[in-house]
Amino acid sequence: MTQSLRLGVAGLGTVGTSVVRMIARRAEALAAAAGRPVQVTAVSARDRGRDRGLDLAGIAWFDDPVALARSGEVDAVVELIGGAEGAARATVEAALAAGKHVVTANKALLARHGAALARMAEEAGVGLAFEASAAGGIPVVKTLREALAGNAVSRVYGILNGTCNYILSRMELEGLTFEACLKDAQALGYAEADPTFDVEGFDTAHKLAVLTSLAFGTQIDADGITVEGISAIAPLDLRMADELGYRIKLLGVAEATPAGIEQRVHPTMVPKSSAIAQVMGVTNAVTIDTDALRELTLIGPGAGGEATASAVVADIADVAAGRVGPAFGRPADGLKRLPRAEMQRHEGGYYIRLTVHDRPGVAAGVATRMAERDISLESILQRRSESAAAQDPHGRSGVPVPLVLITYAATEAAIRASLDAIAADGLLSEPPQVIRIERD
Incomplete structure (x- = not known):
C-alpha cells in the first residue's frame, strides 16, 4: 500500500479544528484524489486541556510547534498559527529547513517573508502552498498560478475582507452608521474586539500583496500598497452612491500601468451593473482582467472555518499527490522587481x-x-x-x-x-x- 502523507497541524483554532475534521470526514475521497492516504499524526496548540470537540487519540501532541515541525512523525506541516513573526514564522522555517512540505493560510507571513520562504522550499525540494491565504475558500491562487498561464493579467481586484463587506452592505441596505454596523459585526463574530486590522484595510493589503506577485510575477511589495479603510464612510455616501448608480466596496486593486505596478486598498465606487457590486454580506470576490479571457470573477466564502479549511485541504491533496512547483508560479529568483506606480500618479x-x-x-x-x-x-x-x-x-x-x-x-x-x-x-x-x- 502507498505510504500515507503524515500531517502535523500547528494551530487548533477555528480553522485548524475544521481542517482536522475535514480530513477525517473526507478520508476516502481525499486518498482517491491524492493517490495515497492522508492522516493527521501530530498537532500543536497553546492549551492542551481545551475541549475542541476533536478525537485526538493516537495523535502526538506538541506544546512547541517548532518541535512538531522538526519531528520525524510528520512529512508535511500545516501552519495555522497566524502572524508574520514569532511562532508562525519559526514553525514554517523549521519545517522547510527539515525538508518538509508546508501548507499555510497565513497572509501576513507571506506578505512579509513569502519570497524568502519560497526560496527555502525550492532549495529543499518541497512545496509551499497557500491557497487559503488570499480569499478564503475561493481558489484564486491556483487560478492565477496555473489556470491562467496562457493569459497576460492587466488587473486583479476584489473584495478580500468579509468584515468590511458585511459592514458596508448593512450600512447601505439599512441606512445604519459605521459604528452601529461594526458593533453588530463584533456581536456576530465577524469582527474582532479590536477591528483595526480589518476595517482599516491592512488584512486586505496583505492578501493583495500575495495576489499581485502571482498575477504579475513580481517580488512581494507589501510596503508599496496605499491603504485606506472604511471607518470614514457615512450613510450619506452610500445614499449618494446609490443615486448615482454605484455601490461602495472596500477593494484591493493591483494594476499594471506604464509607470509600474499600482497597488491600492481603499473604499471604491463600483457600477451596480458589475459582478462585484452584487457581492453582499461576508462573501468575497476577485476579478481578474486578462488579454484572452477579458474578465473573470470568482465569488465565494472568504472566511470561516469550513471555507478556509476547504482551501487548506485542497493544498494538502496537491502535496500528497506530488503536485508541487514554485510557490509563486516561477522560481523565487525569477520574480521581477518592478517600479512602484506612486498613488499620486x-x-x-x-x-x-x-x-x-x-x-x-x-x-x-x-x-x-x-x-x-x-x-x-x-x-x-x-x-x-x-x-x-x-x-x-x-x-x-x-x-x-x-x-x-x-x-x-x-x-x-x-x-x-x-x-x-x-x-x-x-x-x-x-x-x-x-x-x-x-x-x-
Whole structure:
C-alpha cells in the first residue's frame, strides 16, 4: 500500500479544528484524489486541556510547534498559527529547513517573508502552498498560478475582507452608521474586539500583496500598497452612491500601468451593473482582467472555518499527490522587481463630498479650483438640509451643506491639489470625503 502523507497541524483554532475534521470526514475521497492516504499524526496548540470537540487519540501532541515541525512523525506541516513573526514564522522555517512540505493560510507571513520562504522550499525540494491565504475558500491562487498561464493579467481586484463587506452592505441596505454596523459585526463574530486590522484595510493589503506577485510575477511589495479603510464612510455616501448608480466596496486593486505596478486598498465606487457590486454580506470576490479571457470573477466564502479549511485541504491533496512547483508560479529568483506606480500618479474618476457653507457662489468657487487643475466634472449635486432650507429657501443660510462632485478621469495629485486650494479659500467646514471610482 502507498505510504500515507503524515500531517502535523500547528494551530487548533477555528480553522485548524475544521481542517482536522475535514480530513477525517473526507478520508476516502481525499486518498482517491491524492493517490495515497492522508492522516493527521501530530498537532500543536497553546492549551492542551481545551475541549475542541476533536478525537485526538493516537495523535502526538506538541506544546512547541517548532518541535512538531522538526519531528520525524510528520512529512508535511500545516501552519495555522497566524502572524508574520514569532511562532508562525519559526514553525514554517523549521519545517522547510527539515525538508518538509508546508501548507499555510497565513497572509501576513507571506506578505512579509513569502519570497524568502519560497526560496527555502525550492532549495529543499518541497512545496509551499497557500491557497487559503488570499480569499478564503475561493481558489484564486491556483487560478492565477496555473489556470491562467496562457493569459497576460492587466488587473486583479476584489473584495478580500468579509468584515468590511458585511459592514458596508448593512450600512447601505439599512441606512445604519459605521459604528452601529461594526458593533453588530463584533456581536456576530465577524469582527474582532479590536477591528483595526480589518476595517482599516491592512488584512486586505496583505492578501493583495500575495495576489499581485502571482498575477504579475513580481517580488512581494507589501510596503508599496496605499491603504485606506472604511471607518470614514457615512450613510450619506452610500445614499449618494446609490443615486448615482454605484455601490461602495472596500477593494484591493493591483494594476499594471506604464509607470509600474499600482497597488491600492481603499473604499471604491463600483457600477451596480458589475459582478462585484452584487457581492453582499461576508462573501468575497476577485476579478481578474486578462488579454484572452477579458474578465473573470470568482465569488465565494472568504472566511470561516469550513471555507478556509476547504482551501487548506485542497493544498494538502496537491502535496500528497506530488503536485508541487514554485510557490509563486516561477522560481523565487525569477520574480521581477518592478517600479512602484506612486498613488499620486493614479488616474481615474472620483467621488468627492465637500461640506461647504450654504451661500451663493460656493459651487462656482469649487468648480473654478477644479478647472484650474484641468479636472472635468461629470456632475455636481448640492444637498441642502431641511434646517438650511427652512432658514433661507434661497440658499443663503450659511450653514454647512454637502456638495457632491463626480469627476471624469483625473490624477490623484490634481485632485489633492484642488482640494487644498478649496480649503485655503475657506469654503469647507470639515475635511473632504474622497472615494475613487472603479469603472468597468
